[in-house]
Amino acid sequence: MQFMHRAVTHRLRSPFRVAHGVSATRTTVFARLDTPDGPAWGEGALVPYYPYTLNDLTAYLDGIGETFGPKPGAPFDLDAALAAIPDGPAPARCALDLALHDAWGKAAEQPLWSLWGLDPKALPPSSFTLSIPDDLDAYRAELDAVAHLPVLKLKVGTGDADQDIELVRLARGRTDAALGVDANSAWTVDEAVRIVPELAALGGILYVEQPLAWRTPDGLRTSHEAWHRLRERLPDGLPPLLADEAVQGLDDVDGLAGAADGVNVKLTKTGGLAGARRMIDRARAHGMQVLVGCMVETAVGVTAAAHLAPLADFADLDGAVLLDRPAVTGGMVWHNGRMTLPHHPGLGVFTWDSGVWPS
Ligand SMILES: [Mg+2]
Incomplete structure (x- = not known):
């Protein structure tokens, strides 16, 4: 070809x-x-x-x-x-x-989900992501604009643990949405031991993602052992801890079993759908939960990931919604956090009119 x-x-x-x-x-x-x-x-x-x-x-x-x-x-x-x-x-x-x-x-x-024998209606809702705000008044307005959505994912990791908790508290006070909290590697074990229970006490926390540092300042990946130390120091009954940056391959899923409750599976990490399906199978074999996530990308990548959503507990597939204008037509429809998979063959994306590259 x-x-x-x-x-x-x-x-x-x-x-x-x-x-x-x-x-x-x-x-x-x-x-x-x-x-x-x-x-x-x-x-x-x-x-x-x-x-x-x-x-x-x-x-x-x-x-x-x-x-x-x-x-x-x-x-x-x-x-x-x-x-x-x-x-x-x-x-x-x-x-x-x-x-x-x-x-x-x-x-x-046939659409991909059909070839895989998946139910296109059995999809968790997708979160909508709010990034770390520069300005709290703007953040309040942004929260109010999306307060009706079923799941919001809040980026934290401001560098100040109290500020991180405050952002989640502010959101909790303005919406009934389930809240995912993503620290993107921002906290130490000691900080996470303090912060995660405080977040849980706010109520309606769906999960806490990647609480711990992924890389040390000299670029070395931090050990799975830190996750196990965190798990030992946290009480039971907290929202699930999901590993994202810490999971780049199947060996990470194995190493984090028993410490992380689930993994964020992204095509960009697994090298595509085949690797993502292997990672989901491995996580399930350990009894772990699965979030299907994405990077900031167009409907091509997001729609491909959405075909995996029937296999997941959680979905975070708003990557194309964050773009200034859609680079691609067709594909998964994202409406108020509910996803509809395409019924067209393959991924079901049309891409650019007449198939030429975008400028
Ligand atoms: Mg993440």
Whole structure:
């Protein structure tokens, strides 16, 4: 199949601040496979706080060559096609994996969820994410505008534990939504031991995500052991602790079993849908919960992740809602936190009119 790729930088509706830093734009890489059934698409997100550059992703995709995937006319062997993806940066592999899954569904003329035998109606609601505010008055107004949604995810990790608690308290006072709290690696074990019970006491906390540091200042990944220490020091009956940055591979799921209650599965971390399904299976084998999440990305990546939502307890798939304008048409419909999966073959995204690249 004819293969092409392109990096696109997307402007966000408003600057997005998390504990790792602030972004006004985010870049994703797209893969396109021209199949007999039309173009198939994949996407992978460049994440500013993960250890690869745009050059890493494009150099990898440049090396893929102009023909990739099953030969037209031959039976579509998805497993063989996925196995031919070379080792490399996970977001770039993700773009290839998604394009192959999209091509597979188009060849079979079925949506991906149908080929997997999943119920498209059995979806948890998706959270809507509020980033760390610069201004509390603006935050109140933002909260009031989304207070009707079923689940809000609050980014904390301001650098001040009391301020983090205050943001959640402020939200709790203005909405009945279930609240997910994402610290994005901001707290020490001692801080988390103090903060998590205080958050729980506010009520209606759905989960607390990535409380602990992921990397030390010298770039070394922190140990799973810190999570186990935190677990030992927390009382029972708290909201589940979900690991996000701490889970980059299956060995992390194994290492965090018994310490984290669940994992945030993202295609950009697992290198696509096949790896995500393996991570979900591994988490379930340990009795862990599953949140299907996304990065800031278009409907291509978010829709692919949404096809996994019937397998998850929680979903956080508002990545495309955060973009200034939709780069892609079709795909999963996000309406007031409720998701509707497409009934078109493959991923069900149309991408750009006439199939050309966006500017
Ligand atoms: Mg997270």
